[in-house]
Structures are given as C-alpha cells and as structure tokens.
Amino acid sequence: MTTPTGEPAGDLALRRVAVPALDPESLFDVEVAHGRFRRIEPVAPRTAGEPAVELWPGYVEAHAHLALPANFDDSLDDPRLIALQYLYHGVTHLADLFGFPLVQSRWDAGRAQSAFPYPELVHCGYAATAVRDSSGRTGHGVEFPSPVFMLGTGEDLAAVLHANRERGGSFLKVMFTDGTEQPEMAVRFARLAPEVLAHTARVTREQGVPAVLDCNTREEVLAAYALGFRLFAHPVRDVELSERDWHELAGARFVSTLGGLRPMVMDRAEFLREYGRPGFRETQDGANLDFVQAVEEPFGIRYGCQDTRTAALATMRANNLAALRRGQLLVGTDCGNTGAFHGYSLLGELDLLAAAPETGGALREELRRAATVENWRFFQELAGRPATGHPLTVGDPATFNLFSAPATAHAPLSVLPDTTVVRGTTIDRPALAREIRALRASASNGKVVL
Template identity: 25%
Template sequence: MTYSFPLLLLMAVLGLLPPGCSPPFATNEADLLLENGMLVDPGTQTLVKRTLLLRHGRVARVYVTPPASYAGPRLDVAGRYLLPGLTDMHIHAVGNLGPGSPADTMTVAEVTRRQLYCGVMRTLDLFNDEARVLAARNAQRARPGPSADLYCAGPALTCAGGHGTEYAIPTRTINSPAEATRVVNALAAQHPDVVKVIYDHYATWMPTIDQATLVAALRTAHQHRLKTVVHVGTWQDVRDALQAGATAVTHVPPDALPADIGPLFLRHGAYFIPALAVQTELAHFARDSSLLDDPLLRAVSSPALRRSYRSESGYSPGLQAFVRWQRQHEATVQQSVRTLGQQGVRLLAGTDAGNPGTFQGYSLHRELELLAAAGLSNWAVLAAATTQASTFFGEPAGFAPGSPANFLVLRQSPVSAVQHARAIDYIIQRGRLIDRQKLLTP
C-alpha cells in the first residue's frame, strides 16, 4: 500500500504524534495489520506481544510475528498496549449537567461521539426520552458511524410520583402487577436492549413500586428475553431484585454490606453496577478542584461547566447536602464494593453520566480509578469495563479470531495503573482507525 501521509506514519511509529491527532493513513480499508502490540486481555488476565490482522471489522488472525507476505495497510504499534474498547454500563445521554445553571446540552449523537473520543465504545442508556433515544439507537444501527455503540432501556419503569417522574422526561409508570405486565409487554414491542426498573426504598420522600409489581415486571421482561437492570436504594431492595430475577442491579446502598448479599449475587449469577462516580465525585471536586484540570476532561466539556464545579459555595442547597452525604458514606460504599469484588460478584463499570458530578466519556475513566481506589485489582477493574460488559450483552470480547476489532492503542500499560487507559494514541473501531478530532466537531 502507498500511504497518503508517509511522514505521519513515521511519526506514529516513533510515538511522536500528539494525542487526538488524525489517523496516519486512510481508514476505509477492509484490512489492517496491527503489528507488535502488547495485548491486554482482562478476560484471561494475560499480557502478550502479538500481531493482529483485522478484516471487515473483526479479528481475522493472530500472529506471534508479523507475516512477511502481508501487503495491505499496516501499523506498527510496538511499545504500545491494545485494550478492548471500554463500556459505560450506566449513562443518560442528555449531555453534562452542572451544580448551577451552566450545562453542556447535547444530542444523543453528540453524547456518543464524546464517549468514543474518550475511548468508550459502547454505552448503556438507562433512562431517557423513549422516542428520542430509541430513534437515535435505531438510526445508528442502520448506518453505523464513528460513535460509541448505543444500547438503551428507553423509559425507567416506576410508580406514579416515584423516582424518575421528577424530571422533564416522559416515562412509563407501573402501579400494580397487572399494569407492570401490560406496560412491559408494550415496551417489548419497541425492542429495548434492557428493561430498567426503579425499586428504591431509601428515598423515602418518594414512593416506589411494591415487591409484587417488581416481580411481575421482571418476569414479563424475561418472557421477552430482555435483560433487566434494577435501580436500588437499600440492601433489602437488592435482595428483592435478585430474588425476582434481575440481571443486574445498580447503585451502592450507603449502609454496611450484609453478609448474605455476595452469596445471593453469586447464586443468581447477577451483575452489580456500582456507579461510584455519581455517588462520590461531587465531594471529590469540592475537596480538590484540580481534578477539573484534566486534559481529557477539558477536551470534552465547556469551561463554563467546569467553573461551576470549582466552589462548593455555588452549589445548590440540595447538592451541598449531597456532598455531605457523599463524604459521610464514601468509605462504607468503597468497603461494600471491595468485598463484593473479592467474593467474585461480577462487576460492571458505569457512571450514571448525565447527573451532576459526572461527564460523558471522561467519567468512565474516573470510575475505573474509583473502583481501583476501592480495592479492586487493576485486572478486575479493566474487566468490569471491557470483557464483563461484553459477557452481559452476550457478545465476544478480547483478541480471539472473530472478536470485534474495537481497541484502544495506549501509550502505557493499564495493568500497571488503570489511569493509563486514558493515554490513547489511537482508537480502532470496527477495524478502522478513528479520527478523534472529528468526533468533537459539531
């Protein structure tokens, strides 16, 4: 192949291209040979040097040494690390909200492009305007482009006046087992990727569905072979959700972890999405505003929004109370996550992005750091954002032939430090190099 930009290619091989630069050659080729990369496989916890042949969006061959006979486009990534693309398992694709009036509003398409810029190749939206988010997902799947692959629940199923109804977003309510069955049957016709249910007895200032309605909603979803994610507030909520057959539960109750919860997760084979970012980051920003100076965050958020986080005195009374709550409960929340991880519960990385204290794309990197700070091994953290997420969706992940060719090419090893997952030189989606800078163009 004759490269259009030989100088850029040489700079790429030598490691001289700045982050976010354009690809070193045209990205519309069917084949691409990635030479001499260190393959980081969280599923097998292995780190080996290999060459990958990517063909039509998937891994076609794995070589110990580059094949001499190959004549197509190639990129030598020697000294770099290949990691399967990241997944954020809990977002709301509405942009970024601040503690005051500034906000970075975005379309769903803009959110998924910001996510991809940050190396997040798949997102699960767990509550949004149903028509809006399902239409965006369907359009994306009809004509895939450079953006994070969007999965979604559509509405959040809750009771009248329950959590989820306080936003200016229409949702579906279920106030009885019969209504839950009827609503989930109707929702299934829209082909959501999961069904999201609110079951929260911690927020006592708002009503929630009863246990019989939860059971009916999950049972009906499973009859349609739909996975389910339950928003919980207490450990009893977790028990009820797992016994009702939830595929996953999200959020960490602030009380000490009861001894039976880990074994209950394992018995039911369910997943846990802690979403530490939404439960801790406001307090972190209030304590250390230098967190807002991160180059990756600056690339995907506005200066006005970041300024709104710099002084806790500018937060609304409600958010100031939430900061105090986060400070009070963070250590207990960390201990619960650490214990469940040590017990072998399948953890998934999610941020609840779209809420104050979170940023689309960037906050997943913070989630990785927060999970590591809670005491999980770096391998476990990386698996929560890569191979475990693929297992949840029933999709292959890793580097075996047939796996999707969705990789981050990193300058440093994420196994030695998970924050190295943001040291992105290249993003490869469906076997093609992505021009990162174009992802930020309106």
C-alpha cells in the same frame, strides 16, 4: 496504523503486543482485515514487568442517560456531540438506562451523517417506576426531565413492555428504591408494591427480557434477588455487605456508579482536579469549569446531606471492590447526572475504584477487564444476544484500544488510549476534537431542547 477520518482501515498488523484480557502472560500478533480480526495469536511469553503496548477491548459504559443534562447549567448536549465524547475516550459501547427515545432521532440522524463510526448503543426505552403513594410520594424517576412509565398493578407491565419494544428497547429498567442511602434516612420515594415486583420478575423471566433494577439498600437488593432479579444499576450504599450477604447474592451483578454521586460532595479544588485531566476541555462545555471555579461549598453541605452522601460513597466503594473480587462488578457512572460527563467520567470511575485501599497491577487489570470484557458481556445480555463470548475474537469486528507501555505501568487508569479502533476504523482524536468545537460554535452551541 492511522487512517483518514471515517474511512475503513486497511489491513492492520500489530506485533508482540500484550493482550491481558486474553492472557496476561503472553505477547500476541494481531492482524485486522476488512474491519475484522483476522489473527489473534500468542507468539511469545511476557515476563513479569516487561513493558509492552497493551491492547484492550473498547470501554463499555454500563450506566448512562443520554436524555439527562450532565452540565451544571442543566443544558443538554446534542446527541451528536455525546457520541463523539464517548469515542474520544475510547468508549465504544454504552447502555442507556433511562429515556433514550427522547434523543433517538437526533442520535440516528447524527450517525447517518457522521464521518466517525458511532459507539454501539443498547437502551431500555423508558424506565418503569411506582405510582404515587398515600403520602404523596412519587416513584423515583418522576423527578427527572424524561418520561417514565408507572406500574400500579401487574397488569400495567404488558403495556410497558410493548411500548418499549416499539421504541427499540431490548431490556427493562425498573426503579425500585425508596431513596434512602444510609440507615435512619427519611424515605423519599414510593416503591413498587411487592406483588407488582414479583409479577415483573416472573413475566420478564418468562419473556426473556433482561431487567435492571435501581436499588440503594441491602433490604431492597435482597428482596429483589429473592424474586429472581440479578442485575442491579448501583451497588448497595447503606451498609457493607457481609460474607453471608455475598453468599446469598451469588450471581448478582452491580454497576459501580461512584461518578454519578460524587459531585454532590466535592469542593472547588476537587472539582478542578477531577475536571483537569486530558480530555475534559477537548470534549466538554467549558462553562462547567467556570461554574466549579465559583463553588463556595459542596452541594452536600448546601442541601444538608454531606455526611450521608460521603458515607454512602465509602460504602459503595467497599461493596464495589468486594463485587470485583467475586467477578460481580460492572463499571458505569450514572452519567447524565449533573457533573458526571459522557465518556470522560467512565475513565474517572476507574480512578475512583482504584483509589481504594487495594493497589497494584493486579487491581488495575481487574478493573480494566471489568470495564471492557465484563461490561461487553453485560451489553450483549441487554441486547438479547449470547453473553458468553469475548470481544476479542477472530472474525468479529475489530474494536479495541491501545495503551503505550509507560501508560500501562505508571499512569492513572483514566489515561486516554493512544489509539482507538472501532469496527476496523482508527479514530482520529484531533479531528474528533475539531468536530466537537465546530458543534459548540454552531448556532445551537451544541445544545438541544427536548
């Protein structure tokens, strides 16, 4: 099934593979021709526990920031390298929720020259946030090294939407949080005025522009939901939502983002365990391992937020699993935040979710389905396309991951796929690693300055 790097795959034929995203109780024959699925047909029942190669859609990163530096020294990896990092881990689609126009020219140039098929990408342009308030606080997002638009009045929204459309953005990212994560915390950021948020909800709905909100607290989410928002970039992190809350939030979806917050509270041993999985040394800057080797205490202790951040993570995990049970969870990492690495951290996110009290095969399948099928539908929605289809459909591009039988039954969810196929091309993972090493060995060390 392996083909030379970058060359379109010929006809592929997979016999008696499991396709849990379509039917966990059947085995399928799958055929690919000219880069598209020609046949996906159930051919036999799959008995409980029967080992079989599993075919899943490609992973989708639901919350990324390509213009933010994930490395501990604040260096930014070349977008050409970031694309390969995603491919290496079987991530075939990603949603950039903050500042992609800063790196777009480099991404596009790399894609045009690459021997590998790039992941598909959808982005918002630049995010929108609040103006400075009377206490001198700016809206969340201004503190990052990437531009944001500021909404002082409802009239500002038209200019923001137009500017992002000109930059290729197909949805709107709205920062609507005061920065509190646990009860009694001090407010950190200015927040959009209620009338501006209401205007944003009405206009985006009328224009058919998906809007993703950055919220932290139950209060923020309920207020935004009441105005019509349904897509939230993070789970609620101040309190565990009640059954009544979930009833009131019917149809809302939340991106998990445990991986973006957890590096703040990790000690040296936890860092080394987290970054010791296969794929890190092959795709990421080794200087990050040198850095965490020298960590003496978690950043949360250094900055006085260890307890509140630890509590926020526990609350987020509980709300994520509650959302998963209701079909309202999307899987994303907030990667680009320091310590949350492109591609690598999405697989780790699955482990963080599965490490919660619930265990077992059913949870594993639900999490993989969320990170593939549900995330793919989210991706289509953000791109302005119908979100009711399925990524494994006859006639559509053949993009998928294969996992060996032992991996599906016993390995952590972060295990690398055995095979990744992108639009009919089988990815040569060793060749990817060599290309990443070559970029890191170049004069730029695989870095860019924006």
